[in-house]
Amino acid sequence: MEDEIKELVIARLQTLPDDISVSVGADGEYSRDQIIQHVEEGDEVGKKMVEIEMNFLRSLKEGKLYETYGE
Amino acid sequence: MGSSVLFTRPRHDYPTRYLATWNDEIIERAKEKRMDVFDLEGKRAKRKNVESFLQHKQPNLVLFNGHGGPDLIMGHENEIIMRVRNNESMLAKTIVYALACASGAILGPACVKAGARAYIGYDADFTFMRLNNFRTHPQDDSLAKLFSGPSNLIGTTLIKGHTAGDAYKRSQKAFRRNINRLISSETRPEESATLRYLLWDMQHQVCLGNKEAKIVSDI
Numbered sequence: 001m002e003d004e005i006k007e008l009v010i011a012r013l014q015t016l017p018d019d020i021s022v023s024v025g026a027d028g029e030y031s032r033d034q035i036i037q038h039v040e041e042g043d044e045v046g047k048k049m050v051e052i053e054m055n056f057l058r059s060l061k062e063g064k065l066y067e068t069y070g071e
Numbered sequence: 072m073g074s075s076v077l078f079t080r081p082r083h084d085y086p087t088r089y090l091a092t093w094n095d096e097i098i099e100r101a102k103e104k105r106m107d108v109f110d111l112e113g114k115r116a117k118r119k120n121v122e123s124f125l126q127h128k129q130p131n132l133v134l135f136n137g138h139g140g141p142d143l144i145m146g147h148e149n150e151i152i153m154r155v156r157n158n159e160s161m162l163a164k165t166i167v168y169a170l171a172c173a174s175g176a177i178l179g180p181a182c183v184k185a186g187a188r189a190y191i192g193y194d195a196d197f198t199f200m201r202l203n204n205f206r207t208h209p210q211d212d213s214l215a216k217l218f219s220g221p222s223n224l225i226g227t228t229l230i231k232g233h234t235a236g237d238a239y240k241r242s243q244k245a246f247r248r249n250i251n252r253l254i255s256s257e258t259r260p261e262e263s264a265t266l267r268y269l270l271w272d273m274q275h276q277v278c279l280g281n282k283e284a285k286i287v288s289d290i
Contacts, residue, residue: 023086026138056267
């Protein structure tokens with residue numbers, strides 16, 4: 001299951017543009033390829049990125065992405 | 072005595088340079104309102120300076136910008152400038168907005184317990200996306216504006232004299248507006264990619280303490 005989630009997250013991250021950086025946590029910021037590497041290695045940064053991706057997918061599934069404010 | 076606001080704005084890496092630049096707008100608004108502005112920018116964002124200004128100037132509003140963790144906020148070169156069981160009592164009687172990772176989880180509640188009137192922050196990492204080509208002129212980065220807009224509404228709303236609860240609601244609405252616009256209209260791939268991070272930030276933004284607190288006296 002964990003490997004399946006990792007594969008799913010990496011597939012999603014590969015759709016990120018290559019001219020961006022993502023700032024996350026006190027450690028700094030990461031390019032798309034660096035994020036993917038962290039997810040592959042399963043370190044702390046990788047775990048955070050998995051959490052963010054899974055939160056997005058869960059919100060999509062539960063309809064939270066489309067809520068209006070206050071609902 | 073008039074209202075006053077203290078900013079910490081380290082600039083030692085690209086993320087902190089972005090946050091520092093976002094705050095230019097809030098500083099402008101504060102000056103327009105004739106507030107006293109104490110701006111600890113760059114190398115001045117040090118713990119001894121923060122503590123000195125809190126002690127001697129007693130600002131009504133404190134806007135921290137920088138890296139952070141659940142129980143701390145950092146300044147220039149990631150020096151810890153505020154930490155639980157250390158110096159959070161210095162924020163008593165202030166309203167705080169911490170644009171820093173995760174400090175709303177432990178530091179925020181501790182500040183409120185120690186007498187801070189309200190604490191707005193994030194109980195998990197604050198994340199944002201930026202375009203690499205704009206790293207030297209963050210004010211023009213259209214991608215980062217999707218994050219700075221909702222964040223800046225905290226400071227500008229408080230400076231206008233509204234409550235902490237209002238500031239939080241306006242920021243939440245702005246996050247939601249950006250998310251809805253990205254979902255419902257044709258956007259560039261890099262804009263759509265921000266959705267996961269905007270949703271995360273919106274869901275992890277917290278308003279602790281007295282939601283009726285405001286910096287301008289009702290009298």
